[in-house]
Amino acid sequence: MFQVPLLLAALAPGQEAAADLVLVDADIRTVESTEWYAGLEVVFRDVEYFIALSEDPARIDASCNTILEGPFDLDDLALVHLSPGHGARPGLPGEVIFERGDVAIIRIDGGTPAPAGMPGVRLVAPLRVITPGAQAAIPAVVDFDAMIDDMVAAVSEDSIMAVIRHLEDYGTRLCTSPEYDQAAEWVDTWFGLHWISSYQQQFYFYGDQMSNVIAEIPGRISPDSIYIICAHLDSITWPPEDTAPGADDNASGSAAVLEAARVMARYNFRYTVRFICFGAEEVGLVGSDYYAQTASQAGDRILGVLNLDMILFAPAGYDTLWIPYDSQSEALAGAIEQAMAMYVPALDVVTEYDPSATYSDHSSFWSRGYPAVLGIEYAVDDNPYYHSEADTLSSYSGFWPFGTDCVRASVAALATLARPTGPSGIGGGGAASQSLLHVSPNPASGTIEITLDGMPGEAAECAIFGMDGRVVAGCPLTCGTPLELDVTLLPRGVYVVRWESASASGAARLVLID
Incomplete structure (x- = not known):
């Protein structure tokens, strides 16, 4: 059986931890200012508890239990997000050292490659130290902007569907397959045909070269300040060699990125806007981790990230876009919610503090101290087509215009944050030609x-x-x-x-x- 190796090697050498891995039963927001918290390195956060490395657990003034005594190699530990509502827990590819709810931590025996896309498993990713940052100053949404309203109105459901169909037609976009490379090349070409400068950022995953596709509209006033809309381009199913059309997961998010680029290319903005399609998300957030780490090392001033992952499934009563955020991203989430409500009032949006939602590419930015949020269908755990050959556009025909409204709302939020300054003169938006x-x-x-x-x-x-x-x-x-x-x-x-x-x-x- 074909196996996709779990990412265990980071960009830097392995992290030898002499400290213990501990579980602290406390809301991290209530203890961040304490003296004992300063000595911890946090690796996972939930609303009610967090997990950290501690050289002296006895100093922790809260309910605390040791999960694993040091020393150990942090690169040998992986975080597993289980899928609620998908039956009994599967056999996990390693020794389970912690499990609570839909989260587990496993030790991978000797770095053995582990299958990706297993039934009942949402994601397996390396356990990383989280370095939270400060909240960016994001002004409240007050004034209605006619240019933003025009961008929202220009979003085309036919255009979105056409991109999803095209990506679905590759059969699979498994990150190690030639079809993924073809899809990435197509996206890169697509940006160029829509007058947006783009390139492919190459990275390696266990010897396989693959790429993120990055496009940019440079800011006219503050080009060093950056807002990002992103989605993962790859798809997966079980077993991985089977067809993986990935219409909802995540051609829908990729189509949203491309549609946002299409309608926003007609305008200039105060801040730089980047449009990114990440590779290798399904095997451990590999592409986004590489991008976020290199951006952090380069000193990029990323003010906010909107990551879209699965925006088509909307059964009756659950036609809602869910936006989880962490502490550093609260102001960003608030501004996004306000913009969406102003320009796309038909879409129900729920923002929620949930730092445990680390199963998509926004998490890579959280780990590097950048504000970021996820936009995802509220009923994702009940999606019967998830990671299957039935994840095709036709499976979601009864749920439109939910997906289109999600794209419209994302355009409204991104444009509001980036602040349009006028028509660009290319691709429309007031261009005389x-x-x-x-x-x-x-x-x-x-x-x-x-x-x-x-x-x-x-x-x-x-x-x-x-x-x-x-x-x-x-x-x-x-x-x-x-x-x-x-x-x-x-x-x-x-x-x-x-x-x-x-x-x-x-x-x-x-x-x-x-």
Whole structure:
């Protein structure tokens, strides 16, 4: 059976811990200012307890029990998030040294590779020391902004679905598979076709090279201050060699990142906005951990992170976006909730202090002292398609527009935080050249009409590009004269229509549907 090795090696050499691993039954917020707390290195936090390394457990002035006596190698311990509601606890790939509720800590025998995507297991990740930071100063959301409202209105459900379908069609996006590399290359190309600078950040996982895909809109006033929207691009099922379409987990989050980039590229912002699709999340948050560690080492000033992971499943009574946060992220969560309520009031949003929710990529930022929140479907533990071959777009057909509203709300939150300063002049949003080209109908399924206005009689060349960067159709245009074009034979999806004349050029997006 194919096995994906559990990440046990960090970027630095292994951490030899002479201290004991201890369980402290106290809300960490109530003891952070005590003298004895200063001597601890925290590795996991729950609402009612936390786990830490302590060289002198006797100094802890709270109910405390030793889980594991030192010395031991911290890299040999892993945190396991179990999936509530998925039956009896599975046999875990190592010695269980702690278990409470849906959390366990295991010791991996000699660094033996462990399977990923096991039934009943949400995530297995290395046990890491958490270095919390201070809360960033985030102003309250007060004034309505018409530019943000325009961005929210520009979010297209057809565009979101088209991206999810495309990612699903790879069959699998297992991080060690060639299909993942192809998906990452496609996302990188997609950003470029939407006028956003991007690159692939390479990292290694047990000898396999893979990548995060990172795009950026530089801030016009404070470019060194950064807001991030992110999601993981990889998928998994059990056993891992099977088909893993990963529509909800997590093509939905990746589509949200791309859609946010598409509508926000039309504007400039006070602060830098980064759009990131992470690799190897399903095998231990590997890509995001690499990114967050390198960002911390580089001194990046990340003011806030919005991580989206599974936003399609919304059964009756549970059509809610859940946003857990930790202590350093409370102000960020509050600002995000306010923005979502202002611009997308139809979406039910619940924010909640829950530092135990470390099963997705926002956790990598928590560990490095950056404010971050997760946006996830409230009924995730009841999703019957989770980590299965049935995680396809068709399985969620009855839950729309929940997913679209989650994307709209995320755009509203990110744009509010980044603070738009005006149109960018690219890809729309007030660009003079963009307004010259009209494509109708859009979305379309048969024949489209392309019209170029504003330059009477001028000739231009027009080309339609697929998301892989290849030209799929081309034709000459005369300004003021509508041109009909049959697109019936083109596959459904998102395209870019580019035109160029002797005096100007521009582009527009085209969505083809069934």
